[in-house]
Amino acid sequence: MKPKNLISTILITSALLFGTASTASAVDLEFYFPVAVGGKAADTIQALTDEYVAANSGVNIDAVYAGSYKETVTKALTAARGGKPPQLSVILSVDMFTLIDEDVIIPFDDLMQSDEDKAWVEGFYPAFMENSQTGGKTYGIPFQRSTPVLYWNKEAFAEVGLDPNTPPTTWEETIEFGKKLVKKDADGNVTRWGVRIPSSGFPYWLFQGLSTQNDVILANSDGNQTNFDDPKVVEALEYLVDLSGKHGVMAPGIIEWGATPKAFFEGQTAMMWTSTGNLTNVRNNAPFDFGVGLLPANKRRGAPTGGGNFFIFREASDEQKQAAFDFVKWITAPKQSAKWTIATGYVAPRAETWETTEMQAYTADFPPALVARDQLEFAVAELSTYENQRVTAIFNDALAAAITGTKTPADALSEAQKKADVILKDYR
């Protein structure tokens, strides 16, 4: 009996000690963040975190750079399964359903007490909130968000007699301009393509630009029903395939995402579709005058949104959750958000940020930064469902099969729809 007593006494005293210690001193937060653009992003997050901690003596934040988006969600989920998740993490907005399914995150509604907080949520662009809310609750807060835009080489446009300041605005114009822009050498080999829509790794994202322009949504907002075999989706995929095949304005086969900016700089393509996250890169490295515009329209204008949201994890204590929420509010506030956007090129997710003097000065100096914001009006949620990575992989495979010509768009998409149905039927 005695040794047991001793142990429990020690346990109780230490619990008391630690208990009082933690209330007296700071709330500790672990915060995972991914980096998907060059070097500055990590430094900026670290600097902002330090600034917050300096101003709030009650909170300690350990900002953990967790790798790419994929690595971050993997790490957060494995840590959560091991019972030691971070309290706060930036994760791809599309992983929301997976995180809900794994029961590791809580809605922000649980933390929002005042009307002020509710009004604050309303302040984000609706296009970004589509991927952050489901079942009437808000699970994610937009932070490092992007959208694909069209970049074009003004010198190439001028060279073939096109107005260097007017990008194509429709699908037909893309083909028409593209045909003019294709350049061949003496051997008849193409040395410059008209347009480049990369399709490696995650082809669904840019394809979603096309499908949205064709006025169709790929998945419902409950994340349990996809529309992969909708005739409008098939039509959009046929258009993409025809750009290389029938019209010959784009290189055939799968086009590498990572090499796309370089191909643009090298004059291998006169136009490219890629993320706004590339703005700074293109601005620094393009050896020619370039333009940035909205993606062209077909039935309507359209583009997906992309990038990461803040999520708060269930495992955290109440103080930690409150502190995490407070930090999220702070870092998305105009002043901090402006710093972040200017440093990285991500789209500031709240209208008020664009009104700040810093952002005004930035956009006056570099107007292309405004394009992404203007496109938000037409943007939709990035494809996201339950079992998101699996369903997206099925869709990616179907797109790749059609692009490489191993299946027709209609066949590839109807097979993908069947496979997705099998997975998603459990969630209906």
Place this chain on the structure above:
Amino acid sequence: MQTNITRPKWHHPGRRLMPDFDTVLNTFAMWVLAFLWALPLLYAIWTAFHPAAYETRFVLTAPLTLDNFVKAWEAAPFARYFFNTVILVTLILICQFILCTLAAFAFARFKFPGSSILFTLVLLQLLVMPDILIVENYKTIRALGLVDTIVAIGLPYIASGFGIFLLRQTFMTIPKELDEAARVEGASFLSLLWNVYIPLAKPTYLAYGLVSVSHHWNNFLWPLIITNSVETRPVTVGLSVFSAIDAGLEWSVINAATLMTSGPLLIAFLLFQRQFVQSFMRAGIR
């Protein structure tokens, strides 16, 4: 017959004067292959020391720069990653040496029931390596509470079937008379191992060390899964960040980072290559 016997005597000098077709062909093939094999490294050096605009243009007038190294250095804490990798590789190597030596000695010198079954179980690991048991090993490490530690990256590898096998083979070639003599003098098994077996097996240790270091220096998948933070991540996982970015690939920076982190090992091999090959020869890995 007579001519055949005399031929070697003047054959070799003769070959020196007029290289035959065979030699020319072989030299040419050797050089072509060497060039192809060195190409990625040459390209890495080219891009790392030139501005990004020359990543795809190979002109001799391209300006030299060290900016890429600065950028890579700023993009990720490579000093820390490098340090982690060195710690990891050293830790694994030391543990492997200790565990494998003891086990190999037991297999080589002791007779005990079950030893042949156990040896088969050890050989099984040559096949069923930890690399393919990532899912289960993750669960084990989690249960031990060691996720995101350098120790966790090493643990699954420290008992190496390959190492035990190799050292056992070497130990078996050591004449038994040697240890009988030592035992008569009253030496313990441990001192026997330390004073007789280990010194005689030095080449094997060097050769096995090379295999182990190059494997763990390159290992990616398991560290990717088991590490979360800058404090534990090895170089390979740190480097992978460059290939998963929104903003497209910057070869000049990636390659500068690659050179920074692989340089030391490459130079070490350059300096010690003769010893490595000789140790392999003497280790009887053939």
Place this chain on the structure above:
Amino acid sequence: MLHRREWVYGWLFLSPALLFLFAFTHYPALNTIISSFFSTPKGRRPAKFIGPENYQTLLQDEVFWKVLENNFWFAVGTIPISVALALAMALWVNSQLKGKTMARVAYFAPTVLPLIAVANIWLFFYTPGFGLIDQLRSGLFGLPAINLLGNPDTVLGAMIVVAIWKEAGFFMIFYLAALQSIPPVLKEAADIEGAGNFYYLRKVVIPLLMPTTLFVSVNAVINSFRLVDHIFVMTEGGPDNASSLLLFYIYETAFQYWQTGYAATLTVVMLLLLSVLAIGQFFLFDRKIHYR
């Protein structure tokens, strides 16, 4: 008495290694087999016994069959070529040819360059249009751009080349050591007999190298299942799984799709395949090896 002591010492010396071997090889291998009969735990739902359901899924999983086929071709493509090249490299580097030291360094360089990083360089070589291969093709021969990674017919071949490049120099070291231990007397004897270089190689060197060939090819077989780092960087298994390999698929299933039960099933298949191959190899080579 002495026997009893040997017993105790034997077990004592073995136990640390055995402990770790069991903990990280045998126990997880057994557990993998058990897990393959359970469903994947999710959120608040624990894993439950589902019998052979995962195996039924496996049989109907097109991606699995595709990946298995890829892995077969990947093995067929990498093993013989990397072993043959390793032997050629070792023979050259071991000869009196000019520049053999430089060649040795060049052959060995891939061993110390992490594949995960060099894969980016290969990505550049393969990039259509301005990549190295295309620059040479159009510059020297006026050929059109070729999209090696973006075409399901060529992508696996491109991956095989990278793997061979990575492996051959490492295997060369083993052959080199073996070659240097062949007594020079044999070459002299062959010369005396008037045997040509090729005859000597075929009848003397290669048979003597058989144990090395066995060792190297077992390693090559294992590597053909293990080497997937470049796939992460270059293709992520695409297009449409044309370059996905078994271990990469296991990673995706376990750590991206979070289907740990099914990932265990896939791992069991891999374990079976490796066992069959290794046993087969030992039998195949056993008859041809001259043990010392």
